[in-house]
Amino acid sequence: MNDALCEVVREGIPDVVSGRSSGEGAASVEGHLVTCEECRAEFELARTLFASRPRVPARLAARVVSAVQRDRTTRASPWWGLSAAAVAALALGIGISSDSPAMRDSEVPNYAYEVEEGALWLSDDGLLAGAPSFDALSDEALAELLDELAVGTSPGGSL
Amino acid sequence: MREDDRLGPEPSDSELVRRGRSGDDAALSTLVHRHHAAAYRVALSLTRDDDAAQDVVQDAFLKAFRALDSFRGDAAFRTWLLTITANEARGSLRKSGRRRETALEDAGPVRSEDVDPAEAAVRSQESARAREMMEQLPEKQRMSVSLRIDEGLSFKEIGQIIESSEGAARVNYFHGIRRLRELLR
Numbered sequence A: 001m002n003d004a005l006c007e008v009v010r011e012g013i014p015d016v017v018s019g020r021s022s023g024e025g026a027a028s029v030e031g032h033l034v035t036c037e038e039c040r041a042e043f044e045l046a047r048t049l050f051a052s053r054p055r056v057p058a059r060l061a062a063r064v065v066s067a068v069q070r071d072r073t074t075r076a077s078p079w080w081g082l083s084a085a086a087v088a089a090l091a092l093g094i095g096i097s098s099d100s101p102a103m104r105d106s107e108v109p110n111y112a113y114e115v116e117e118g119a120l121w122l123s124d125d126g127l128l129a130g131a132p133s134f135d136a137l138s139d140e141a142l143a144e145l146l147d148e149l150a151v152g153t154s155p156g157g158s159l
Numbered sequence B: 001m002r003e004d005d006r007l008g009p010e011p012s013d014s015e016l017v018r019r020g021r022s023g024d025d026a027a028l029s030t031l032v033h034r035h036h037a038a039a040y041r042v043a044l045s046l047t048r049d050d051d052a053a054q055d056v057v058q059d060a061f062l063k064a065f066r067a068l069d070s071f072r073g074d075a076a077f078r079t080w081l082l083t084i085t086a087n088e089a090r091g092s093l094r095k096s097g098r099r100r101e102t103a104l105e106d107a108g109p110v111r112s113e114d115v116d117p118a119e120a121a122v123r124s125q126e127s128a129r130a131r132e133m134m135e136q137l138p139e140k141q142r143m144s145v146s147l148r149i150d151e152g153l154s155f156k157e158i159g160q161i162i163e164s165s166e167g168a169a170r171v172n173y174f175h176g177i178r179r180l181r182e183l184l185r
């Protein structure tokens, strides 16, 4: 097994199973699978997961479209009365002033809003399932962990 | 090239956003049809409830479209929408007072309505089991696996949606995949 190659292949597997990647990229992934049992197992799992994506309710799109149309014909004053930035802040649930430089300059309004304390996230990963929270780790630590996960001591062992 | 930016008969997301801003409702409808499925799966992954997820999707689109003037075309509309969706879903969970612990206890395998019975029958037991196991993953791992496999998002985009760095999103994904393989063995 070729560690560097496996890493590249595993990054690309989701795009192959979904058909988003085709041609040369897909061919090189598929070629590797013939000789690598670990990557093949991962491919099978990804394919199984993709094939069982939750079904989307058939009427959802129509429901949303009519809600949007209703909204656009009736919202005349309250929403138009606000600046675009304030509306964006509301949309993202952040309480910042409408002239915040962060809102003006960022590519996307702002992802870095605070998650309300005491709510959802205190019970996140660590407590819930004994998994480590990866957010506090340095890039180096993440890279190390990744090496281990992607191609290191793989479950089931290699041949 | 990003799928969104391809040339051809299908207008790109940024083109649709531009049209939507100037009052073209049809452009907004196209955006809904293009992205409601991904938004629904994100919402479902967080709320674990079909009704709540549908409400979240509707609210997310309304809020995104109301804020369309502030959306920068150089970012992907989809990532922006899914971030709003995830935030709405978290808000919905808080509002309903439904704590994660409770949600986990009564979360069976999620089934949405309108499943074609024939198709459902064909779906293998293995698939159902893989999805059930996915429910057991911690939230960020579950979201990372779903966003990468179901929606084809990059780790950078996933990081934005799950409020983590790109590196953390990548580790969450591979950790989740490895865990699933162990659970399914």
Ligand SMILES: [Zn+2]
Pocket: A001, A002, A005, A006, A007, A009, A032, A036, A037, A038, A039, A040
């Ligand atoms: Zn390999």
